[in-house]
Every structure is written in C-alpha cells, then in structure tokens.
Amino acid sequence: MIEDKFIECAKRGKILAAKCKKCNNTQLATILFCLKCNSNELEHVELDGEGRVVTYTILHVAPEGYEKYSPYAWVILESNGLNISGFLEGVKSPSELPLNSKVKIIGYDERGIILSKA
Amino acid sequence: MKKVCVIGAGSTNYGKAKESITELAVNAARDAIKSSNIEPKEIEYGLISNVFGVADKQVHLAPVIMTNLGIPHVPGLTIESACGSGSIAFREAYANVAAGFYDVVLAVGVEKVTHTGTTRSTTLFSYCSDFFYEGGCGVSFPGLFASMARAYITRYKASEEDLAMVAVKNHENGMLNPKAHVRKRISVDDVLNSPIVASPLKLLDCCPFSDGASAVIIASEEFAKKHGGEYIEVIGSGRGASPAALQNREDLTTIPSTRAAAMQAYKQANLTPKDIDFAEVHDCFTIAEIVDIEDLGFFEKGRGAAAVREGLTQLNSEISINPSGGLKSKGHPIGATGIGQIVEIYEQLLNKAGERQVKDANIGLSHNFGATGASCAVHIFRSV
Numbered sequence: 172m173i174e175d176k177f178i179e180c181a182k183r184g185k186i187l188a189a190k191c192k193k194c195n196n197t198q199l200a201t202i203l204f205c206l207k208c209n210s211n212e213l214e215h216v217e218l219d220g221e222g223r224v225v226t227y228t229i230l231h232v233a234p235e236g237y238e239k240y241s242p243y244a245w246v247i248l249e250s251n252g253l254n255i256s257g258f259l260e261g262v263k264s265p266s267e268l269p270l271n272s273k274v275k276i277i278g279y280d281e282r283g284i285i286l287s288k289a
Numbered sequence: 290m291k292k293v294c295v296i297g298a299g300s301t302n303y304g305k306a307k308e309s310i311t312e313l314a315v316n317a318a319r320d321a322i323k324s325s326n327i328e329p330k331e332i333e334y335g336l337i338s339n340v341f342g343v344a345d346k347q348v349h350l351a352p353v354i355m356t357n358l359g360i361p362h363v364p365g366l367t368i369e370s371a372c373g374s375g376s377i378a379f380r381e382a383y384a385n386v387a388a389g390f391y392d393v394v395l396a397v398g399v400e401k402v403t404h405t406g407t408t409r410s411t412t413l414f415s416y417c418s419d420f421f422y423e424g425g426c427g428v429s430f431p432g433l434f435a436s437m438a439r440a441y442i443t444r445y446k447a448s449e450e451d452l453a454m455v456a457v458k459n460h461e462n463g464m465l466n467p468k469a470h471v472r473k474r475i476s477v478d479d480v481l482n483s484p485i486v487a488s489p490l491k492l493l494d495c496c497p498f499s500d501g502a503s504a505v506i507i508a509s510e511e512f513a514k515k516h517g518g519e520y521i522e523v524i525g526s527g528r529g530a531s532p533a534a535l536q537n538r539e540d541l542t543t544i545p546s547t548r549a550a551a552m553q554a555y556k557q558a559n560l561t562p563k564d565i566d567f568a569e570v571h572d573c574f575t576i577a578e579i580v581d582i583e584d585l586g587f588f589e590k591g592r593g594a595a596a597v598r599e600g601l602t603q604l605n606s607e608i609s610i611n612p613s614g615g616l617k618s619k620g621h622p623i624g625a626t627g628i629g630q631i632v633e634i635y636e637q638l639l640n641k642a643g644e645r646q647v648k649d650a651n652i653g654l655s656h657n658f659g660a661t662g663a664s665c666a667v668h669i670f671r672s673v
Contacts, residue, residue, distance in 0.1 A: 174421060199537075201421065226443075226541055228435035229488040230427065235412040237427045245428035247436060247536045254536040258427045265488060270443060283426030 173201055176215070181279040184220045186255060189213035199253060220276030221289050222250025224269075229262055237282065246286055248274050257284030290387040292510035294520040295670070297325020298635040299504050303470040303620030305403045306500035310345040314399035315357045317502035317625070321395070322358075325506040326518050329358045332506070333391040335365035336382045338374035338398035339624035341413055342367075345401045354397065371417035372573060373659030374398060375503070375627020376666035382507045383526050383668070392512040397504035398629065400622035410498045414623075417660045419534035431495050431574065432487035433535055433661050438576035439489060440541040447579070447594035449489050453480035454597050455575035456493050456617055462604055463614025465645035470499045470620030480575075494575040499620030503629035521638045525560070525669035527553030533663045542591075544662030547584035551656070554667040555586075560652065562586035565669070567609035567637060567647040568654040569630035571662075572617050578602075581656055582610060585667070609647045612637065627657035627666065638672040 177200055180187040187200040192214060196207040204211045227246040230237070237243070244262040247254055257276060262268050273289035299320025301313050308316065314337065322329055335355050342348040351365025370377040375398035382394040402410050411431075415424030423433060441447060457477055463469040475493060483492040513520045529549030532538050538545070555561060562585060570585065572578035579593035587608055588596045596602055602610035613619045613633040616626060634653040636642045647653075651672050658665035 202537075226436045226440040228428065228432040228439065228490075229485075230429060230432050231485045231487065232407070232411065232429065232431065233427065234415050234424065234429050235408055238408070240427070243427060245423075245426060245432050245436070247541075256422050256426060256428070256534070256536045265439075270439075284422070 177201055178279045180217055181276055181284050184276050186218040186220050186250060186253065186276065188216050188218050188253060190216050197253065199255065218251045220250060222248040222274060223271050224274055225249050225254060226270065227268060229265065240282070244268060246274060248286070257286040258282045259286040291389055293383050293386045293523045294508055294510055294513040295505050295523065295631065295635050296508045296513050296516065296518065296520040297321045297327070297506035298632040299324055300468055300629055300632045301502045302468045303499045303501035303622055306401060310342060310347050310399055310401040311353050311357060313401060313500065313502040314350065314354045314397050317399070317504040318354065318358055318395060318397045321504035321506050327393065327506065327516065329360045331393050332360060332363055332395045333393050334385060335363060335395045335397070336378040337365055337367045338378035338628060339367055339400060340369050340371060340374055341400065341402050344405050344413060370664045371659030372621070372623045373627060373657050373664045373666060374624045375629065376655060376657035376668065377627065377664060379505070379628060379631055379668065380526055380528060380666045383523055386507055386509050392509045394507045395504065396507060396628055397502060398625035398627060399502035400624040401500045403498050403500050407498070422534045422536060429487060431490050434574035434576050435487040435490040436535060437541050437580065437661070441576060441580065442489065444542055445591040445594060449481060450477055451594035451598050452494055452575040452579070453477045455572065455578045456480050458597065458603055459572060459611050459615040459617040462612050462645055463618025465643070466614045466619055469614045469618050470497050471618050490574055496573050496616040496621040499622040501620060501622035501625050503625045503632045505628055505631050505635065519639050520673065521635055521670050522673050523668060524671050525554035525558030527551060527667045529665045531662050533660065535661055542580065544580055544584055544658065544665070546658060546662045546665035547581060547656060547667070550665045550667040551585050554669050558669040560669065564652055565608065565654045566650045566652050567612055568656060569611055569613060569633050570615070570656045571658050572611055572615040573621060578610065578615065585654070585656060604645060605648050612642065612645045612647050630655040630657055631668065634670050638670060
C-alpha cells in the first residue's frame with residue numbers, strides 16, 4: 172500500500188513524493204496520476220521533510236484519541252514546493268507559531284504525521 | 290431538458306430529536322407531500338441524503354423510508370456527500386426529472402447524531418475529511434475551517450470581530466425562525482468570549498451538531514401545471530469539486546467547487562450574482578460564510594468581511610444572506626441541510642416565511658458543500 176511506503180519515509184523525516192516522467196511535475200506520492208498532465212508514469216523520490224508554516228489551527232476540542240494532547244496544533248507546511256499537513260504537539264498559543272516559521276516532519280505514529288519546530 | 294419545479298416542502302424542527310432517524314425522515318416527507326397536495330403513490334422515485342445513519346443503526350435508509358410512507362414498491366437511493374449530501378441529492382432528483390426519467394421525485398435529507406455526544410460527533414465528522422492527512426493527524430472540522438480563517442484573516446487583514454458578526458447576524462435571523470435549533474440573540478462579545486474550539490474559531494463561530502430532516506417534492510413543469518397549486522421553478526443547477534485535502538489547494542481563502550458550481554448555475558439561469566434577491570449559503574463556520582459570499586460573486590475577493598461589517602448581508606439589506614438563520618442558528622443536521630435550504634427558498638418565494646420574509650423575493654440561490662468544499666452544489670430558483 173502506498174500509504175505504508177509514505178509512512179515509512181515519514182518515520183525517517185522524509186516526504187515520499189512522485190515525479191512525473193512526462194512533465195516533471197512533483198506531487199505527493201499518495202496521488203497516483205499526475206495532477207498536471209494526468210500521466211501515471213511517476214517515479215518515487217524522497218524529499219527533505221523541512222518546511223515553513225502556511226497556516227494552522229490550535230485544537231482545544233479534540234477528536235477521539237487526541238484528548239490527552241490538547242491543546243495541540245495541526246499545521247499545513249510548504250516543503251520543496253509541496254504542501255503537507257501534520258500534528259504538532261506543545262503549541263498552546265498562536266504567539267508560539269508565527270506563519271512562515273520553520274517546522275519539520277519527525278515521524279509517524281497513532282497521531283498521524285508528526286511535526287516539530289525546526 | 291424538461292423544466293423542473295419544486296411543488297412541496299416540509300421540515301422537522303432542527304435540534305436534539307427524540308424520534309428515530311427513520312421517523313424524522315418520514316415526518317419531513319409527510320409534510321412535503323401534504324404541502325404539495327399529491328398522494329404518496331404519485332411519487333416515482335426517492336432520493337435520501339444522509340451521512341451517519343450508522344450512528345442510529347440504520348443504513349440503506351431509502352427502502353425503509355419508502356415503506357413507511359406506504360409506497361414500498363417505489364425505488365429509492367441513499368446519497369452521501371458529507372455536509373453537501375442534501376443539495377447533491379436534490380441535484381440528482383433535478384437531473385432525473387429534467388432528463389424525463391420521472392415526473393415526480395421525493396428528496397428527503399435526514400441526520401441524527403446528537404445522541405452520540407460532542408467527542409463522538411467530532412470524530413465521526415472528521416471521517417468526512419481526507420483522513421490520512423487531516424482527521425488522521427488530529428484535525429477536526431472546526432480545525433480545518435480555522436486553518437482557512439487564519440489564512441483569510443492574515444491575507445485580507447480581517448479580524449475575529451468580523452467573523453463574529455456573521456454569527457450575530459445569523460442568530461438574529463434565526464430568532465425569527467420557529468424551527469431553528471439555536472434561537473438565541475448573541476453579541477460580538479459573546480462570540481469572542483466563548484471557549485476556543487480550534488483557534489481562531491470559538492464555540493459561537495461554529496454551527497451546532499443537530500438532528501432533523503427536510504424534504505421537497507420535485508416535479509416536471511408539465512406535472513406541476515396539470516396538478517395545480519403553488520410551485521417554484523428551478524432555473525439553474527451546478528456542481529463543483531475541489532481537492533479533498535486543504536493542503537492540495539492553491540489558495541486557502543477560496544473554495545473552487547463553489548465557484549465552479551455557481552458559474553454553471555448562473556449560466557444556465559442566464560443571471561448574474563446581482564440578480565439574486567437572497568441566498569441560503571453554507572455557513573458551517575463563520576469564516577465559511579465570508580468565503581462563500583465572495584466565491585458566489587456577491588462581493589469581490591477580500592471584501593466579504595467588510596460587507597458583513599457594513600451590514601450588507603443582513604435581512605432585507607443589499608442581499609439577504611441566510612434569512613433562515615443558516616447552519617449557524619437554524620442548525621446543521623448534515624444530511625438534511627442542503628434540502629432544508631431549498632425548503633427555506635420555497636417558503637420565501639411563496640411569501641410564506643413569516644417574520645423573516647425577504648421583501649420582493651423573486652430569485653433565490655442555495656449553496657451547500659461537503660467537507661471543506663470538496664463537493665458542492667448551487668441551485669437558483671424563481672417564483673412563477
């Protein structure tokens with residue numbers, strides 16, 4: 172399963188991306204056809220998991236399984252021209268996480284893709 | 290394509306229901322049938338919109354509802370498109386009648402979730418996201434819209450007060466709607482001082498979890514004319530889609546599916562946004578209404594917050610947005626919401642909306658989407 176490969180990369184702090192052999196577009200590997208030219212001739216590439224905060228929220232009312240971590244942040248970050256989102260523990264107030272600040276992927280566990288401040 | 294009309298409409302109260310999911314749906318359908326003055330046996334097809342039937346131990350709702358309406362031999366179909374299920378079921382009903390497959394179709398939306406509690410409901414709703422990246426990384430729907438809100442506020446220099454004003458306005462309208470879930474007048478300070486759910490959104494920026502059902506009877510114009518009685522005409526119908534995950538959108542301050550669906554509906558109706566007298570829009574969170582009124586073309590990009598601040602979206606102002614109270618005050622029984630908006634439009638265009646009546650209402654628009662706008666339908670109606 173592609174998600175398993177993706178998770179294995181996230182655990183090493185990397186993003187599993189897919190590069191289109193026809194048009195060179197790079198996208199997340201979980202999307203199986205090229206978003207630009209629709210080709211499915213894609214090759215996997217591992218990208219560095221460091222990026223900058225695009226937007227985020229701090230959750231105070233958590234879904235099941237996350238109650239004990241709240242408040243925590245869910246962040247969309249931009250890395251190597253791609254956007255990806257994940258879970259960031261230990262952020263209690265917006266002043267602690269300005270937009271455009273550096274974050275990185277550090278793992279994957281039952282909380283999903285795990286980020287930390289970089 | 291045949292011309293299509295709405296010949297009847299009915300809704301239960303929205304709120305916390307004691308009835309089962311099936312009873313809610315049947316009650317709304319019964320009221321719609323009664324208002325249309327047809328007999329159930331004249332219905333040829335049923336479209337049921339619902340998301341979490343499983344929470345009330347009933348999926349495959351269509352045959353159960355049709356049986357309880359005394360028409361077990363009439364085929365039905367249950368449609369799930371998250372919070373957009375209602376308008377998308379309506380669209381399929383519209384398409385079936387326009388194409389000539391059927392002359393009379395029942396569309397009924399229903400949801401029952403409040404008995405599961407806030408944490409369970411928050412979790413169930415998170416299954417409507419692109420779960421691997423969103424729900425599965427700890428974000429709730431308030432959190433997803435909060436992320437859009439932070440992007441919007443930053444780019445357009447809007448404020449949390451502007452968001453709060455959407456809630457204040459919709460609660461004001463909801464005070465005039467006897468079927469609304471939250472009939473409570475609130476102030477900007479009440480919103481700002483309510484507990485944080487997912488920053489920057491507070492509790493009063495969020496619509497409630499609601500139970501309820503709404504139903505409409507859709508018919509060909511031929512049938513409507515022959516049958517007699519009151520009806521409104523569907524003059525535009527559009528569908529749109531967006532990348533399921535927020536992270537895969539180029540711009541987090543707009544919802545592409547709304548723009549696509551609206552463009553199709555305006556084109557078909559041969560109208561522009563200026564021609565719309567009032568609109569029921571998808572205000573699951575205050576930020577959503579601001580984004581919606583821009584994406585629907587009522588205000589320029591980035592002007593939505595100012596329009597709300599200036600009172601341009603209040604009842605009987607420049608354009609009446611959510612005269613029913615919207616999802617925010619009327620409530621959001623997710624499978625029913627999109628049909629409920631059309632019930633409101635039916636009542637408004639037939640001058641039956643009581644104290645919340647939009648003056649000289651001739652053209653109404655409904656806008657309803659699923660999740661963060663991954664799927665959307667827009668419809669335009671006129672009085673005849």
